Amino acid sequence: MKYLCLVYLAPDVWDACSDSDCAAYGDTLRNRGQLLGGTPLHRTDTATTVRVRNGEVSVTDGPFAETKEALSGFYLIDARDLNEAIQIASKIPPARYGSIEVRPTRELAIAP
Amino acid sequence: MPAAEIARVRAEIDKLYRKDSRRIFATLIRLLGDFDRAEEALADAFRAAMEKWPAEGIPQNPGSWLVSAGRFKSIDKQRREKRFDHLEDRPDVAESLTDDSAAPDALPELLEDDRLRLVFTCCHPAIAPDAQVALTLREVCGLTTEEIAAAFLTPAPTLAQRIVRAKNKIRDANIPFEVPAREQLAGRLDSVLRVVYLVFNEGYMASSGEAPTRADLSGEAIRLCRLILELLPEPEVRGLLALMLLHESRRETRHTASGEVILLDDQDRSRWNRALIAEGAELVRAALSSQNFGPYSVQAAIAAVHAESPSSGETDWNEIVGLYDLLLRITPSPVIELNRGVAVAMRDGFDAGLAEVDRLLAAGKLSSYSLAHAARADFLRRLGRHGEARQSYARAIELTAQGPARRFLERRVAELTT
Structure with a gap:
């Protein structure tokens, strides 16, 4: 089952985790076949709605x-x-500074 | 079949429903992987028993028969839904429906473990604490939504909504039906025991007379804890069961018939339930002799010292102070410090107790906790400092919402000389 782990950080700890730490964890997950995608984002002052x-x-x-x-x-x-998803989320490096929201994904409800 | 025999079979089915329906339900959840489907299957299974057993007789293993019938009906239903939904080409659905009925003679096993799995699911930390309690009482103990709502003084629709939301989350987020692996057990067991103790306290702390289902809640908590202990003999499970049994042993002596509070010192100890005390004390000894007991075991040990003392004066207050010290090392908390202060007062005199409470109040940790002011007032009263006592009683009363506790404090004030 797929889960989206959303990483939330306050501005003062935005850069607390090094990119290399996050990349290393991403590699660990990818090697186990458990990473389907992911990316860091720029700060919110770059956002457009x-x-x-x-x-x-x-x-x-x-x-x-x-x-x-x-x-x-x-x-x-x-x-x-969910238990395994929580375990994976707890090891995402910025979990130590911010929070990780774990959300189950769903299929689009469309007729086959 | 003669009418009398039919009536006997029906009565037997009723009994089976009361005694075993929650176990059967738990096993159906494991087999079907879904609360609502399992609930439906349970009803279908008992309906099938009502139809078949009067004619065919009660099967050798009724529990397994019911699980098997429920599962069969549910799978049959899913097949029919599947045809309606034109989902034949969805391999995941088709696969989950075909591996069944390969061995029709092999009856599914009714496992007590399934109830434990269900407890861990209902008390999963990803579910809101309020909902954990409601869900456990509903799904594991089989209380109706109305019963739970009455016990927790919550409107039934609110409670029903809480349960539905939790069940949806279990399904959508895929919270598994399993007892956690050993390395995660300690943390997860905490949340299960917290729910059990909350259920117990809800039934124990409330004043008598208002909601008759409340003593039942304590009974449910004790039953649940016994089940957990049977399957998971951990020291803290033992400790919590002991703590609840020792509290329960005093239930009848804590209030007057009209619901007024009677303090521990003034309770009629001859009416304490000796059988519960003996069982509780034995459990405490077993828990404390293990290396990894926790706060429930220590609280139970304190309760056991009280329960086994013939009077307040003959209580080993020194041991109680020592146990509070131990408890504070495991879980530091100002409320426990206050309780320790009361034990110090009993051991060393009310001056010493007053000094302890004043130190806590000066630290600002308990200034809006009514029992801290009530304890201070009590020490001052016993020391003959009635003017100061009056002030502390006033503060305690101001902070007390509960009727009986308030009236108790007001009676104390009335007894003061100016």
Whole structure:
């Protein structure tokens, strides 16, 4: 089963984990066949929000998270069940500074 | 079959339902992997028994028969749903439905382990604490949503919603039905024991008279803990069972008939339940003789010293202070420090107890905890410092929401001389 592990960090610890640590853990998971995808993200001040209302596209700057934790990256993993997903998430390096939200993924509900 | 025989079989099925339906349910969850399907299968299985057993007789192993019938009906249902949904080409569904009925004679085993698996699932830390308690009572103990709602003074729809949400999460996030591996057991067992103790306390701490189902809650907690101990003989499971039995032994003497509080000192010790005390004390000894006991075992040891003392004056307060010291080393907490302070007062005098409580209050940790002010007031009263006692009682009363405890404090104030 696939789970998305969303990494949340506050601005003051955004760079607390080195990229090499995160890359090493990604490699460990990939070698076990448990990493399906993942990437770090730039800070929230680079974000752009897109909406479509009444057929019109609106584009705005942000949203910014000034002091709160914000999404800083994700790992898409393959785990047997939630227990294994929790185990994997607990070893994601930034878990020590921020938090990891573990979400089960689902299939699109469409007729075959 | 004669009518009397049919009635006998029906009565037997009723009995089986009361005694074993939750075990059968737990096994069905393992086999079907889904709460709702298992619940449906359970109902179908008992319906099938009602239809068949009066004519065919009660099978040799009724529990396995019911599991087998429930599973068969559920799989049959899924096959029919599958045909409706045109999912034949989905290999995952087809596969899960075909490996069955290969050996129709091999009856599935009804495992007590299944109930333990279910306990660990219901008490999974990924489920909200409130929902863990509700789900355990509903799914493991078989209480109805209305019963749980009444016991926890929560509106039934709120509680039902909490349970549905938890069950959806178990399904969607794939929380497994399993007893955790040994290296994760300690942490996971904590959350199971916490739920058991919460259920017990909900039934024990509430004043009498208001909700009759509450003593039942304590009984459920004790039953559940016995089941866990049988399958998982860990020291802390033993310790928690001991603690609950020792508390339970005093249930009848803690309140007057009208629900007023009677303190430990004033309880009629001849009415304490000796059988429960003996069992609890034995469990404590076993727990403490292991190397890795925890806070429940130490709390049980304290309860055992009280339970085995003929009176408050003859209680070994020195041992109790020592046990509180041990407890504080395992789980530091200002409330435990307060309890230790009360034991110090009993051992060394009320001056010493007052000094302990004042030290805690000065540290600011317990300033809005009513029992800290109540203890201070009590020591001052016994020392004859009634003016100061009155002030502390007033503060304690201000902080007490519970009716009987409030009335107790107000009676004490009324007894003071100015």
